[in-house]
Amino acid sequence: MSRTHSARLALIGRLSDGEFHSGEMLGDALGMSRAAISKHIKVLQSWGLDIYRVQGKGYCLSQPIELLDEAWLSDHTDVPALSVIPVIDSTNQHLMERVGQLTSGSVCLAEYQQQGRGRRGRVWQSPFGSNLYLSMYWRLDAGPAAAMGLSLVVGVAMTKALHELGAPGVKVKWPNDLYYQDKKLAGILVEMTGQTGDAAHLVIGMGLNIGMGPHVSEHIDQPWARLADACQPMPSRNVLASVLISRLQDALLDYEKTGLAGIMDDWQQLDNFKGRPVKLLMGDREVRGIERGIDEHGALLLDVDGVITPYLGGEISLRRDD
Numbered sequence: 001m002s003r004t005h006s007a008r009l010a011l012i013g014r015l016s017d018g019e020f021h022s023g024e025m026l027g028d029a030l031g032m033s034r035a036a037i038s039k040h041i042k043v044l045q046s047w048g049l050d051i052y053r054v055q056g057k058g059y060c061l062s063q064p065i066e067l068l069d070e071a072w073l074s075d076h077t078d079v080p081a082l083s084v085i086p087v088i089d090s091t092n093q094h095l096m097e098r099v100g101q102l103t104s105g106s107v108c109l110a111e112y113q114q115q116g117r118g119r120r121g122r123v124w125q126s127p128f129g130s131n132l133y134l135s136m137y138w139r140l141d142a143g144p145a146a147a148m149g150l151s152l153v154v155g156v157a158m159t160k161a162l163h164e165l166g167a168p169g170v171k172v173k174w175p176n177d178l179y180y181q182d183k184k185l186a187g188i189l190v191e192m193t194g195q196t197g198d199a200a201h202l203v204i205g206m207g208l209n210i211g212m213g214p215h216v217s218e219h220i221d222q223p224w225a226r227l228a229d230a231c232q233p234m235p236s237r238n239v240l241a242s243v244l245i246s247r248l249q250d251a252l253l254d255y256e257k258t259g260l261a262g263i264m265d266d267w268q269q270l271d272n273f274k275g276r277p278v279k280l281l282m283g284d285r286e287v288r289g290i291e292r293g294i295d296e297h298g299a300l301l302l303d304v305d306g307v308i309t310p311y312l313g314g315e316i317s318l319r320r321d322d
Contacts, residue, residue, distance in 0.1 A: 005087050007032065008040050012049070012128070018064030020057040047087075047112050048127020048212075063211065065129040066237045068109055076242040079136075079249065081106040087128075089115040091135035092191055092205040099193060099201045104139040107245055113207075130212045132241055135205040138252050144192060144200040149260045149298025151176035151188045154204055156263045157251035158186060159270050161243050167231035171272035174291075174300045174318050178208075179272040182320060183225035185209055204248065210237065260298055268293050277321040278302070280311055287311075288321050 010030055014021055023034040030037070041059060045051055050062035070084040080103040088094055088110040095108050110133045113126035126133055140147055155172040162170045162178070173179045178186035186208040194200040211228045228234055235243075254262050268274065273291040280287045280302060289304035299310035300318065 008044060009086055011037070011040050012044065012065075013067070015049075015051065015059060015061050016065050016067060016129075018061050020054065020060045022058035026059070044128070048130065065211075067129060068111060068241065069238050072238055073109070073242055073245075076238075077107070077245045077249075079105045079107050079245060082109075082245075083107070084109045084111075086111040088113055090205075091133050092189055092203050095135050095137045095203045096191055096193070099137065099203070102137045104137065105249060106137045107134065108136075109134050109241060126207065127212055131210050132206070132208040132237060132244070134208075134241060134244065135203055136245070136248055136252075138202045138204060140200040140202055140256070142200070142256070143198060144194050144196060146259070147190070147192055147200050147202060150202065150204070150255065151190050152260065152267060152294065152298050153251050153255045153263050154188050154190070154206070154248060156266045156270060157247045158188070158206060158208075158244060160266065161247040162227070162231065164247075165231060165235050165240065165243060166233060167227060169230055172267065172270045173272045174294065175298070175316075180225040180227075180230045182272070183223040185225045185227065185230065204252075206244070208240075208244075210240070260296060264294075264296070273318065273320065279319050279321040281317040281319060282313075282315060291318070 007030060011026065014026055014029060023037045026037045027034050041051055051059055052062065053059050068084045070082065073084065074082045085094065085108060090113050091108045091110050093115070095102065095106070112128035113133050152172070152175060155176060155178060159170050159172050159178055167180070169180055170185060171179045176188040176190070177184055186206060189205040191203045191205070192200050209224055209226045212226055271291070271293055274293050276291055278289065278291045280300070287302060287304065289302040292301040292303050292308055295301055295310050297310070297312060299312035301308050301310055
């Protein structure tokens with residue numbers, strides 16, 4: 001890690017309690033000038049941290065943050081390798097670049113993604129310390145064809161984990177989102193390498209909005225929700241991460257044995273839009289109908305005037321039809 005990042009992370013560590021800290025005290029503690037502290041604060045604000053300054057009192061985070069603890073997470077999960085990299089381009093990209101060196105089940109988490117990615121190349125807003133950015137590498141010996149519908153399995157596993165943690169209102173949205181009160185709570189991105197006839201190398205990423213503040217919303221083009229509003233009481237970020245990692249691992253092991261059949265009943269119960277008017281966006285084309293769940297291949301079933309048609313593909317977006 002660069003010395004610059006180390007200084008900024010040390011500054012975040014001081015501010016994480018949500019109390020006021022004067023520029024002079026911060027400078028003395030970290031061995032830098034007040035002017036240097038001020039410059040670092042500006043960078044931290046660009047990372048999405050809501051830091052404000054009051055004359056005579058100093059700097060303060062709008063709310064305390066709990067930083068991820070790599071040692072604690074390693075002790076409380078049963079994965080072959082786990083790393084917390086506070087500042088990263090993308091947790092998925094980090095694992096994709098190391099596929100040949102990883103053991104199946106390896107996990108990477110971050111506090112802040114400089115180039116967080118969503119489906120179809122979209123930017124995933126990743127403010128520091130307020131959400132959860134997590135990726136797992138998984139080797140699927142059955143090959144790439146067997147990975148069809150994997151984002152549905154991950155979505156069900158995440159949703160059931162959040163129910164277990166006190167957020168019963170969370171639902172799944174085809175093919176790769178979690179919703180709360182019709183707003184996006186989390187996204188899933190499954191990326192794959194591997195040739196037909198060989199094992200599939202999968203990187204399964206998730207971004208979960210936890211306590212993201214409204215100051216980030218100007219960069220987001222759809223309604224979004226926070227786990228802090230869905231979950232009472234709110235678990236710590238470290239507990240949340242450990243439970244999601246464990247449930248994801250269990251779900252992938254089950255998927256290797258049963259495929260999509262293992263989640264069909266759960267999906268029908270958890271589907272946010274089942275029985276509701278929706279529209280599918282496919283390039284310039286729109287198809288409207290009633291959503292009827294998924295079929296055994298993971299395709300979305302759309303009822304248009306009594307005719308039910310399955311839709312499956314990477315360039316389809318599902319939206320509520322108002």
